Amino acid sequence: MKFDELDLDFRLLQLFITIYDQGSVTAAAALLGVGQPTVSHGLERLRKIVGDPLFVRAGRGIIPTAHACEMAPRIRQMIEEMRSLTRANAFDPHNPEHSLHCSIGANDYEVTVILSVLFHRLQDYEADIAFKIRPVRSGQEQVAKLRDGSFDLTVAADYGGDASDIIQRALLDEEMHCYYDPAFHTVPPDTLDVYCAASHARIVFGDDDSAAIDEELAKMGRRRRTVLQVSSFDNIPRLIAGTPVITTLPTRLAGTVMAGLATCRCPVSLPSVRFYQSWHVRNAASQGHRWLRDQIFQIARSIECQEGKAES
Structure with a gap:
């Protein structure tokens, strides 16, 4: 019967290490919970596969050959690697030897409100944690990049x-407010007539330039005049400050990106926007990814709790 290295399996490798450690076929059989003939048969198979006696008699016991001594540390490593296939690797953010490198899909809002908090929090940990944050242009692109691995996670x-x-976990609900330069608007644009008479700036992330606001206005037989479209929240306040142009953006940007501009309620009734973190099922069991997702979820809950306390 012909044997080759492909005949090696976990049981034979475990049998070899047990004999090696115990220095006895009988003791190895007892430790493995099998009969001595089973161990002897397995050892004979190993000898034929490897082409070496592996163990030779020395007095009342056996000792490993030189080749067996060379094999032992490599086989221990192989056994450990085979065991690791059946369990998720732990991630310890305090361990400098652990690493977590992720590509995150997110736009300006999510970076400002959530990921900036996350990034500062991660500076307290010693693990090698690094991000690539890339824009999410559309829902279709979001799913495609999660599937092909371009994104490990999206916050959008x-x-x-x-x-x-694709698995999702809800993070935050967001309302929309109107922002404007008070030097050019003595009356806040919080009525439909004033709002529609004003010039508007808006955000467009991808090729789809439709907007819920315009759809709602169309239902009422109204429209607004858009004079500026940009792909970044950061650009809007620099562009509209000192002009009569107004914009409608998420409420939570008031104290950060849109600081310095006045704000009022949007006269168009809009449903709140819900933001999620999303990931592909292949990353569901990853301990590092799970830890990161928990951090993001905790930050979102903390934001909502702080806002709840401020309102009470």
């Missing part, structure tokens, strides 16, 4: 689908 508005291989 709902992608608008029900892909069975």
Whole structure:
């Protein structure tokens, strides 16, 4: 019967290490919970596969050959690696030998409100943690990049689908407010007439330039005049400050990106926007990814708790 290295399996490797450590076929059989003939048969198979006696008699016991001594540390490593296939690797953010490198899909809002808090929090940990943050242009692109691995995780508005291989966890609900330079608006644009008469700036992330506000206005037989479209929240306050142009953006940007501009309620009734973190099922069991997702969720809950206390 012909043997080759492909005949090696976990049981034979475990049998070899047990004999090596015990220095006895009988003791190895007792430790493994099998009969001595089973161990002897397995050892004979190993000898034929490897082409070496592996163990030779010395007095009342046996000792490993030189080749067996060379094999032992490599086989220990192989056994440990085979065992690791059946358990998720732990991630310890305090361990400098652990690493977590992630590509995160997110736009300006999510970076400002959530990921900036996350990034500062991570400076307290010793593990090698690094991010690549890239924009999410559309829901379709979001799903595609989660599937092909370009994104490990996204923090973004709902992608608008029900892909069975994409997992989502809700983070925050956001309302929309109107921002303007008070030097050019003595009356806040919080009525429909004033709002529609004003010139508007808006955010467009991808090729789809439709907006919920315009759809709602159309239902009422109204429209607004858009004079500026940009792909970054950061650009809007620099552009509209000192002009009569107004913009409608998330409320939580008032104290950060939109600081310095006045704000009022939006006269167009809009549903709140829900933001999620989303990931592909292949990353569901990753300990590092799970830890990161928990950090993001905790930050979102903390934001809502702080806002709740401020309102009470």
